[in-house]
Amino acid sequence: MYRSHNCGELRITDADKEVTLAGWVQKSRDKGFMIWIDLRDRYGITQLIFDEARTDETIMQQARSLGREFVIQIKGTVIERESKNVNISTGEIEVLVSELTILNESQLPPFTIEEETDGGEDLRMKYRYLDIRRNPVKNSLLFRHKVTQEVRNYLSDLDFCEVETPYLIKSTPEGARDFVVPSRMNPGQFYALPQSPQTFKQLLMVGGLDKYFQIVKCFRDEDLRADRQPEFTQIDCEMSFIEQEDILNVFEGLTRHLLQTIHRIDIAQFPRMTYDEAMRRYGNDKPDIRFGMEFGELNAITQHKEFTVFNNAELVVGIAVPEAASYTRKQIDALIDWVRRPQIGALGMVYCKCELDGTFKSSVDKFYDQADLAKWAEVTGAKAGDLILVLSGPADKTRTQLSALRMELASRLGLRKPDEFAPLWIVDFPLLEWDEETGRYHAMHHPFTSPKKEDMHLLNTDPGKVRANAYDLVLNGNEIGGGSIRIHDKETQAMMFKHLGFTPEQAQEQFGFLLSAFQYGAPPHGGLAFGLDRLVAILSGQETIRDFIAFPKNNAGRDVMIDAPAPIDQTQLEELSLIVNILEKD
Amino acid sequence: MYRSHNCGELRITDADKEVTLAGWVQKSRDKGFMIWIDLRDRYGITQLIFDEARTDETIMQQARSLGREFVIQIKGTVIERESKNVNISTGEIEVLVSELTILNESQLPPFTIEEETDGGEDLRMKYRYLDIRRNPVKNSLLFRHKVTQEVRNYLSDLDFCEVETPYLIKSTPEGARDFVVPSRMNPGQFYALPQSPQTFKQLLMVGGLDKYFQIVKCFRDEDLRADRQPEFTQIDCEMSFIEQEDILNVFEGLTRHLLQTIHRIDIAQFPRMTYDEAMRRYGNDKPDIRFGMEFGELNAITQHKEFTVFNNAELVVGIAVPEAASYTRKQIDALIDWVRRPQIGALGMVYCKCELDGTFKSSVDKFYDQADLAKWAEVTGAKAGDLILVLSGPADKTRTQLSALRMELASRLGLRKPDEFAPLWIVDFPLLEWDEETGRYHAMHHPFTSPKKEDMHLLNTDPGKVRANAYDLVLNGNEIGGGSIRIHDKETQAMMFKHLGFTPEQAQEQFGFLLSAFQYGAPPHGGLAFGLDRLVAILSGQETIRDFIAFPKNNAGRDVMIDAPAPIDQTQLEELSLIVNILEKD
Known part of the structure; x- marks a missing residue:
């Protein structure tokens, strides 16, 4: 057994106990006759003391040899500290060391591993495994875990079933932002990584699964803006035999539960605002109403x-x-x-x-x-x-x-207070938006989003005015989730494809297997997806998602720690029936 | 609201209630003056009754028009059934229908959607969304969800933190079975999909995260044997400041918890057997000891x-x-x-x-x-x-x-009873195995597996005899999990690389960033990974994993439902700086 307690655990009530601790040397102060060391692990920091009068000389020598981030194990006695530190939970005690084992040495780390660091962004990305030792990053990862556990428990208690959908799927003709994966066993053929499990969750509804969710990685090979990642995580959800009201209630409940559990904030009922009203009152479909x-x-x-x-x-x-x-x-x-x-x-x-x-x-x-x-x-x-x-x-x-x-x-003006939370629903999004470039309407959400029944008559006369059964959940000026009630009958779907400029053949080519599935009794269904990375950041009162991802990529889509992507061997290319052919850009 | 109750919910105590149900028409029996319909949803089957004497003639007509798998909504009154069906939970009642709405029609399904089906394997794979409506498949997916929830709750309660490691990582020179992903933004460069998060979980230990787990997809582009999938799911775990005994205790606890929760089976202590003993007594390192x-x-x-x-x-x-x-x-x-x-x-x-x-x-x-x-x-x-x-x-x-x-x-002889569970640990695996083809020793587990201290002296004299701190958890003749205590000090690591035939340069090229990380104070650590697909199948008393995967691929690595993999557009290839070049095979 490497330790009897962790470094965040000992209190004054443990005084006189013989304990074994293990962790990293965060810093040491050597006053000659006495040496103090801050020993750190995931759970906290415990002060160790080596005292000439009470500690063996060889151990004093050993203690002096310890560098920052050395991994050590000690045995010793818990004693009351003379000058207490009220800022840490173990601040009333220290451990008088009687045995010291060096478990591993460390080179001098490239930046200080403390609450505040002297390391720049690039250096911290390259040595991410050291940055994770720091409280701000470590706590972000622990916080993310807590949020996902709460989400899973809340939805499971409501009979939602988490289903893993495949990662190796099919590229669609419009999937320009798909990452693709060459298949060695099927030369010249490619899988694609999912931009979202949209199709599969709808297939699960056709399959009668009724209440589905999944916390799942999604992939998009797009030019990265600040704070976008080529791989990101969604809380993906879908329900059958429901109306928009049911969806809003369930996921408002989930969000309320998170705010309650994490921040002890009770928000009775989330305000709802139409898209038109949000644009009129805030010029924005994700208004910050704090x-x-x-x-x-x-x-x-x-x-x-x-x-x-x-x-x-x-x-x-x-x-x-x-x-x-x-x-x-x-x-x-x-x-x-x-x-x-x-x-x-x-x-x-x-x-x-x-x-x-x-x-x-x-x-x-x-x-x-x-x-x-x-x-x-x-x-x-x-x-x-x-x-x-x-x-x-x-x-x-x-x-x-x-x-x-x-x-x-x-x-x-400091009005966007990180510890205040103001969620609201934006509803009644337009079904279609005009695209100047292609000169036609595009689905604002996606082509399976259902129009509002009462607006259907406008589809032929004024398509831009048709409202959809589509909704976003907004928190503190960020869209944290969005979804829609889907079209489940073939007449409406055919009409939609017509208005989106798809011929039946094109629709078949692009959405073939989903349309086939819909012929065998698709139930009324709809859903929603949360962006987990952002949700976690915002719930934590922060705006950048990077600290909430264990190993993020930079703005060029590179992982600078492992140096990926990278060229691969010629033999590997041959096995995949591929030749790399980099064209000069004009 | 589409329904007041689900189809598995009504009991004799609900008699006389007015209810609304929605679901699929599983089958109907028309006796002329009376029609019975089995209405199915995820939760069960409720019998509907239409009776000339009590039901409107137009509704009788409507009921006669319903085909198999039509999606309907009905309103009606719960009444006691004349001939009770003790096999289903709703068998004491039926619902006398007063209103009927057809929510969606269905083509005749390609196979019967009942407990037992007439559909062959291929057909059911192609129409997986229909197969999922059948109890055996649906229940497998619900069971898998229950297992993963139990795993997550158990580990979270022990302070394990689930961390998402990246999917877009780096291909290693020996990663012959890596799936690769060309990067559009970095022409000629590739990510790889992880065969396991092994490196990242070790980096998280270097990062001080102490207790990590993740339920995570892994990818391996290998020639598929029966019951292998190119993407599969692991319960991946790692701990710091622990010895082999700690790992065995934690994951024995997890497995005991699963057997207890799911099957109400208590197994006090799992037997342990050395690799040598298992081979001698059963000729197998994963003996079935039922x-x-x-x-x-x-x-x-x-x-x-x-x-x-x-x-x-x-x-x-x-x-x-x-x-x-x-x-x-x-x-x-x-x-x-x-x-x-x-x-x-x-x-x-x-x-x-x-x-x-x-x-x-x-x-x-x-x-x-x-x-x-x-x-x-x-x-x-x-x-x-x-x-x-x-x-x-x-x-x-x-x-x-x-x-x-x-x-x-x-x-x-029927001795492998599906409802009996006999777990055991196999320990003391050999560290190295001789490879006839390359004429050198390979790491049996992986190159970071630590040798037993007491066997270290054999490394130079009789390397094949050196035992590792490596262990497998075996259940009913299947390896459901395996892992090892890792090497964390550079002297042992250098010696291992030497014995595996790596030059320092080769080791650096292949494991560079992990070796770098190890220079900054790696703690003693070790871990284990469970194969979730198989674990779930075996816990369910079955041997084939396919029914426990929502959308599995066939033995050629193809998803026959969505028809993937498939060729991609020429423009997409150009964007990726790739040319497909299929060589004739001799």
């Missing part, structure tokens, strides 16, 4: 005042920034520069200070009098001391710009 | 009797087949033919009948008298009425042959 700053549409009250910018704009829309009327001209100019950056793309911004004395001071005082500006304040909900910021232009674009500004200001 | 028929070595008592076959054999070994002395000459000849088949490869077999009257009758009566044969019976444990079967030849080969015969006879 704070206000809702959009006020000013078109009606800004027209016909000779300010042609507003008169000509499809949308004039503003937000009230709390307690920002005191911003200096320089601060406001900086904000205007911020929205004019190419990433945001606004042409300009109008402001109006709501002074504490009840007067208004705006950048368009020439066109709008105090009574006009009072109406602006009313519509945007601005109070005395607030700053109204107004953008104008084409409706969709302007909303997106103002939403970006709203989020940026909220961050700066 | 029955006896242990090997008896007859060399000492068969020599110098002028039977040269035995005199010249390295090993003469027999088993006692219970109550088989009555076998006819023809039956025994058939057994001799069986062991002489090329798959077994014995040259011949000697038998000895232990007659009920206490006499012996053998095929080598010419050489051995009754007193000799009585000794055979003593050594093999044969009782009056048993049949002793004896093979001879080179030791290893003969043991393997007799083991195959032992298993075959046990199956035929």
Whole structure:
């Protein structure tokens, strides 16, 4: 037995016990006649003491030879500490060492392995196994485990069955972002790794499995944006004989359970908002509602005042920034520069200070009098001391710009509090979205998403207006889950394919086996998938997912620790009937 | 709401209730004035009744139009059944239907969807989603879920942390059976899919994570034998600061827990047997100990009797087949033919009948008298009425042959009872095995398996005799798990590489990042992996794993349902910088 206790376990009540501990030397302080060592394992840190007066000289010598991250085992006696450390759970005791065994030596680590480290991102990625020793990363992995256990237990208690769907599946003609896997046994043929188990979970519903879930890796070979990973994890779910309301209830229940278990936060009922309303009130289909700053549409009250910018704009829309009327001209100019950056793309911004004395001071005082500006304040909900910021232009674009500004200001003002959780459902997403490039409608969610019955008549006349039985779960400004009720009858499916521009042959080629399955009695069904990496990060009050993945890849899709991907042997290529042929890029 | 109850839920105590059910039409019986329909969902079957005297004529008509596997929703009243069916939980009631909605039609399914089906293996694979509706397959999937939940809860309660390791990793020079994944973003470079997370779990130990597990897919592109899958699932585990004894205790505890929870079987302590002992007593390192028929070595008592076959054999070994002395000459000849088949490869077999009257009758009566044969019976444990079967030849080969015969006879005699569970540990595996082909020693387990300290001195003199800290968990004649204590210090590792014929450069190339990690304080660690597919099958009293996998592949590695693998588009190949080049095979 390597240890009688772990390094986070001993308390003052253990005083006088003989114990055996094992772990890593985090640091040591040598005062000559006394040496203290912080011994660390997964569970915590215990202080060891070596004292000339009480410790064997050979052991004193041994203790002096220990370097950082040496792995040691000690035997000793638990004693009360003279100067207590209230910051750690073992802070009242130390262990007077009587035996010391070096289990393994260590080279000097490339960065300090403590709560705060001096290691940069790249170095920590390369030595990920050392970074995992640090509390912030280790705790993220333990937290992720706790969340997945809670998810599995909650869904299992509701009779959901976790089913492993295959990883070696088939590439579809539109699967441009599929990772493929050459088959040695079937030369010239390829499997594909799933972008999601969508098809298989629907097949399980056809198979009568009724309530399915799976925590599963998904793969997408796309150009990586910051904080995207080529492999990511979903909590994938599907149910049969249900309506949208049933799905929302089950997964609201799951999310409530997580918030309750993890943060002791009770949220009685999640608000629901239609997609249209979210776009109108927040310019965003995943609004952060931890704070206000809702959009006020000013078109009606800004027209016909000779300010042609507003008169000509499809949308004039503003937000009230709390307690920002005191911003200096320089601060406001900086904000205007911020929205004019190419990433945001606004042409300009109008402001109006709501002074504490009840007067208004705006950048368009020439066109709008105090009574006009009072109406602006009313519509945007601005109070005395607030700053109204107004953008104008084409409706969709302007909303997106103002939403970006709203989020940026909220961050700066500390309104996006990491320990506050504000979930909501966004419902009634549009079924189709127009794609300028191909000149046709695309399924916004996917081609099996069902349209709302009451909107079906619009499919021929105004397809963009048709709403879908599709929903997203939003938490703190992030989409953490999304799904839809699927089409299960062949008439609706045929109509959808027509509107998506698929010929029956194309539909057959792309979705053949699912369509075949649907001919044998598909039940009404629908589902939802959570992005686990992000869910865990957000539940933890953080935004970057990388710390919640044990061995993440960098923005070029590389694992810098193991140096993958990498070339493979010629013989291996030959076995796979492949030749590498890198074309020069123009 | 599609249903008030599921189809397995209603009891006689629900009589008179108005209920709504939904499900599939399994079968219908039309007696003209009355129609009965078996309505099926995941939870069971409920009988519906339509009665001319009590049911609307239009609904009678509708009911007559229903085909097999139509999906319907009904409303009706629970009534007591006239002729009860004691075989199903809802057998005391039926539902008198007052409303009927057809939710979806179905084509006639290609095989009957009942407990027993008329569908052949191929057809059921192609229409797997229909096969999943059948109880045997559905229950296998639900059972698998239950097992994985129990595993996760058991290990989590012991502070194990489930960590997802990456699927897109690096191919190693010896990774001939790796599936590879070309990277679009890194032309000419490939990821590999993991054959196991071995390296990553060791890195997690270096990272201090202490107790890791993961239920994880693994991939191996090998020529498939029956009942192998190119993707399979492991329960992968690793612990730090432990000795072999700790690992055996934890995973014996897990297995005991599964047997207890699932079968209410208590097994106090699993027997342990060394590899040598298992080979001697059963000719097999995964002995089925649900029955006896242990090997008896007859060399000492068969020599110098002028039977040269035995005199010249390295090993003469027999088993006692219970109550088989009555076998006819023809039956025994058939057994001799069986062991002489090329798959077994014995040259011949000697038998000895232990007659009920206490006499012996053998095929080598010419050489051995009754007193000799009585000794055979003593050594093999044969009782009056048993049949002793004896093979001879080179030791290893003969043991393997007799083991195959032992298993075959046990199956035929019904001694391998599916509801009996006999786990045991096999320990002290050889560290190295000699490979005739390459003329050198290979690691029997893997190159990080640690040798037993007391055998280290044999590494230079008699490497084949060195035992490893390696162990297998065997259940009912199947290896369900295996693992080892790893080498964590660089001196032992260097010595191992030398004996495995690796130059330091080769070791660096193949295991580079793990060796680097080991320089920063690797703790003593070890682990184990269970094959989940097989574990679940065996716990369920079955031997084939295919029914326990939702969407299995066939023996050619193909998914015949989705028709994968398949060729991919030329444009996709170009994006991946690949050309397919199928060479003619000689």
